[in-house]
Amino acid sequence: MTLFSVPLQTENISADLLRFAVTNIFEEVAGAHFILEMTTAGENAAAIVAMPAEQEDMPGALEEDIRFTQQQIQENFHLTVAAAAGDPHPDIEGIHYSYQEALEAVSYQRAGQETDLVFYRDIRDVQSGYTFPLDEERKLIDLIAAGKNREARQIIDQAFANHLNQGIHPASVAKCLAYDMMSALIKGGNLVGVNGLSVVRFVEVEHCQADELPEKLGEFVDLLCEKIRGQIQQTTPVGQLCRDVSSYIQENYQNPDLNISQTGMHFDLTPAYLSALFKRETGESLLGFITRVRLDAAKKLLMQGQSVTHIAEQCGFRDSSTLIRVFKKATGLTPGQYKGIHTEIEKTNET
Numbered sequence: 001m002t003l004f005s006v007p008l009q010t011e012n013i014s015a016d017l018l019r020f021a022v023t024n025i026f027e028e029v030a031g032a033h034f035i036l037e038m039t040t041a042g043e044n045a046a047a048i049v050a051m052p053a054e055q056e057d058m059p060g061a062l063e064e065d066i067r068f069t070q071q072q073i074q075e076n077f078h079l080t081v082a083a084a085a086g087d088p089h090p091d092i093e094g095i096h097y098s099y100q101e102a103l104e105a106v107s108y109q110r111a112g113q114e115t116d117l118v119f120y121r122d123i124r125d126v127q128s129g130y131t132f133p134l135d136e137e138r139k140l141i142d143l144i145a146a147g148k149n150r151e152a153r154q155i156i157d158q159a160f161a162n163h164l165n166q167g168i169h170p171a172s173v174a175k176c177l178a179y180d181m182m183s184a185l186i187k188g189g190n191l192v193g194v195n196g197l198s199v200v201r202f203v204e205v206e207h208c209q210a211d212e213l214p215e216k217l218g219e220f221v222d223l224l225c226e227k228i229r230g231q232i233q234q235t236t237p238v239g240q241l242c243r244d245v246s247s248y249i250q251e252n253y254q255n256p257d258l259n260i261s262q263t264g265m266h267f268d269l270t271p272a273y274l275s276a277l278f279k280r281e282t283g284e285s286l287l288g289f290i291t292r293v294r295l296d297a298a299k300k301l302l303m304q305g306q307s308v309t310h311i312a313e314q315c316g317f318r319d320s321s322t323l324i325r326v327f328k329k330a331t332g333l334t335p336g337q338y339k340g341i342h343t344e345i346e347k348t349n350e351t
Contacts, residue, residue: 178217
């Protein structure tokens with residue numbers, strides 16, 4: 001997969017027309033050597049190239065065709081078109097892998113403000129120099145959706161600290177990490193209907209030094225979370241939502257599959273976002289409330305003489321051992337001890 005990144009704003013030619021020119025030039029020159037399909041991928045002109053495995057000189061021919069296309073655009077339109085290419089992969093699914101690699105090459109290219117041709121094979125080792133795990137990305141997205149800028153900043157600072165501890169210092173790599181994080185921040189805003197892209201323009205990341213990036217991203221986080229919190233206060237009837245959540249749990253606590261994830265899905269909200277709203281409004285965690293409702297019901301059945309096994313089935317616990325463990329953690333007593341103590345108290349009160 002090869003991606004040509006055209007300038008989005010030019011004085012004399014539109015981006016669409018420039019993509020059309022790139023497509024036609026590359027299709028004409030590369031079509032003599034390859035079977036290829038041209039398409040559009042976002043702002044990029046994209047070429048899916050079938051590269052015969054038996055011909056060893058094909059990668060060199062592809063590079064020549066890409067550079068020729070760039071040269072023609074420069075000479076005819078006086079504009080620079082950057083290009084990035086993924087590695088060749090077999091079979092249909094290989095197109096996806098190559099496309100993802102080309103996108104990584106584009107990110108590296110933009111981070112380093114490069115306009116030449118970048119092959120993924122040349123940056124593969126550099127790209128692996130930093131990591132931003134999916135679970136950390138997911139956590140960052142959820143924190144942004146909940147408007148928690150302080151916790152989100154901590155994740156960003158830690159990620160950059162890990163980057164520096166690994167001894168990886170090139171500014172281009174640090175900016176790749178920054179762009180990955182900005183993508184997560186924007187996704188977090190989108191989850192709650194806030195356009196993160198409208199905030200990006202207030203934060204200058206492009207020309208930052210590597211050591212300035214965490215603070216600049218922190219500014220982005222603060223602005224975005226402020227906007228998210230403002231929208232929550234204006235448009236979300238949090239009190240009514242929490243009352244609806246409480247009613248839903250009271251009606252469904254007997255279902256052992258009921259948890260914060262299922263509750264969030266029912267209300268079309270992410271679990272982290274709903275948990276944050278519920279905690280802010282009630283002072284109790286959503287998971288804690290679910291557990292408390294189940295335990296309150298268990299205590300009533302326990303005093304009615306029901307068996308622990310039956311109570312577990314009726315109160316949403318997977319089995320009696322789970323009920324005993326949760327019960328003891330919450331009360332300091334086993335169900336049997338709890339029943340014995342309260343039975344004695346009732347007898348004392350009767351006499």
